[in-house]
Amino acid sequence: MTYWDYNAAAPIRAEVATLLSRAFASSGYGNASSVHQEGRAARARLDAARAQVARVLGCEPKEVSFTGSGSEADALALVGAWHMRPQPERRRVVTSAVEHPALLGAVAQLEREGAYVVRVAPGPDGRVREADMLEALTPDAALCSLMWANNETGVLQPAREVALACRQRGVLFHTDAVQAAGKVPLSLREVDADLLSLSAHKFGGPPGVGVLMVRKSVDVRALTPGHQEGGRRGGTQNVPYAEALALALALADAELTETTARLTTLRDAFEREVTARLPGVHINGGAAPRVPNTSNLRFDGVEGEALLIALDLEGICVSSGAACASGTLTPSHVLRAMGLSPAQARGSLRFSMGPGTTEADVARVVDALVRHVPHVRALAG
Known part of the structure; x- marks a missing residue:
């Protein structure tokens, strides 16, 4: 996991x-x-x-x-x-x-x-x-x-x-x-x-x-x-x-000083690898100051829930930028307030690391995204 x-x-x-x-x-x-x-x-x-x-x-x-x-x-x-x-x-x-x-x-x-x-x-x-x-x-x-x-x-x-x-x-x-x-x-x-x-x-x-x-x-x-x-x-x-x-x-x-420095390094490496190896990936909030552990990524042409499920089947736990309410997929109010369209908001996932996160975890998640994003895009057609 x-x-x-x-x-x-x-x-x-x-x-x-x-x-x-x-x-x-x-x-x-x-x-x-x-x-x-x-x-x-x-x-x-x-x-x-x-x-x-x-x-x-x-x-x-x-x-x-x-x-x-x-x-x-x-x-x-x-x-x-x-x-x-x-x-x-x-x-x-x-x-x-x-x-x-x-x-x-x-x-x-x-x-x-x-x-x-x-x-x-x-x-x-x-x-x-x-x-x-x-x-x-x-x-x-x-x-x-x-x-x-x-x-x-x-x-x-x-x-x-x-x-x-x-x-x-x-x-x-x-x-x-x-x-x-x-x-x-x-x-x-x-x-x-x-x-x-x-x-x-x-x-x-x-x-x-x-x-x-x-x-x-x-x-x-x-x-x-x-x-x-x-x-x-x-x-x-x-x-x-x-x-x-x-x-x-x-x-x-x-532990704050050590944790902050380590997670900032891991987050930056994660975002750098994903955006370099996959086209059509954007960092929601990437231009603003952020806490060191959080990446919210938008994948063009991807349904976030489908990608989340694909990652979950590999034992990778992340969150969608959308919530299921009364059986209807509702786009994130945060991402919508930032100006994203409903489709863009639904194509976003949140990756939040913690003290237990390692460089090997970063490599594993990047590899999984590189494999699954093209497939999910193809299914969305």
């Missing part, structure tokens, strides 16, 4: 698997809200995990809230902050047209509740122009959300500059950093966000746990009422999963 779908889910790190195995095999089963010794022990573990995440982000531990996923963190950030915004007369929400579906779903909910939503389109390179975002930040803007890195193309967005502009204009700023974690330095000194979302399974933690960082000056209304997580998320905390997220994030951060 050659697994090149790290942007969908990264394999659980061995250290994290060991932590979870020990946690579930131990006798430590206290509720972190209980006052007896088992509860206090669980609370201490939860606090340690919170502090570990805060050290990586550069925030205070009390600003870290654990959630059930990155999608929940996005929804809590947008919907929760909207309902607690300090100036209710401000009703504009600014975001981009290339956000994750979870974020766009939360924005659509706000729109139904009376928000005026501006979805800023990217340029052909997949990057939203800073000037376009700033133009949309009119005096009636209450909330702005711009992802740090795109999940499909890997394109890095101008989150730092937009966050600064929001700070200057009194607009709450959220960034979905789910695809940035473990790929670029993840510091609030770099992107001065009021709210920031993470998801453990993108950097070697388990699925089912995420983080929303909320600055202490910001209020959010809980989606699930309760006293836990500072009143931001009701429900008994999953202490082992919080510990697992914190460990995975710390390990990814510690």
Whole structure:
């Protein structure tokens, strides 16, 4: 198996698997809200995990809230902050047209509740122009959300500059950093966000746990009422999963310099070989700054799903730029926003590498593409 779908889910790190195995095999089963010794022990573990995440982000531990996923963190950030915004007369929400579906779903909910939503389109390179975002930040803007890195193309967005502009204009700023974690330095000194979302399974933690960082000056209304997580998320905390997220994030951060350099080299070699050996191949987002592990390639005259299946039969796992909804193939909203036609979007595949990727993997995937692309093109006729 050659697994090149790290942007969908990264394999659980061995250290994290060991932590979870020990946690579930131990006798430590206290509720972190209980006052007896088992509860206090669980609370201490939860606090340690919170502090570990805060050290990586550069925030205070009390600003870290654990959630059930990155999608929940996005929804809590947008919907929760909207309902607690300090100036209710401000009703504009600014975001981009290339956000994750979870974020766009939360924005659509706000729109139904009376928000005026501006979805800023990217340029052909997949990057939203800073000037376009700033133009949309009119005096009636209450909330702005711009992802740090795109999940499909890997394109890095101008989150730092937009966050600064929001700070200057009194607009709450959220960034979905789910695809940035473990790929670029993840510091609030770099992107001065009021709210920031993470998801453990993108950097070697388990699925089912995420983080929303909320600055202490910001209020959010809980989606699930309760006293836990500072009143931001009701429900008994999953202490082992919080510990697992914190460990995975710390390990990814510690390895970042080496991982970034190695994956950049592998990605560039992959793209160079594929475009040299196959005609009609284009790199979606290739002209913009990107995270080091992601290549989104468009193959002229190819149905992406057919090529994906051909690769899968060889044990090569990648992702299509299209999703199947109600039996209908729907082109990627990200690629369509970049100006690609439906056919071009359907002819694109995402290749996302990770810490386990090797030079041999690159050679294997390139060889498979060189063999299969002409055949799939011929079938498309």
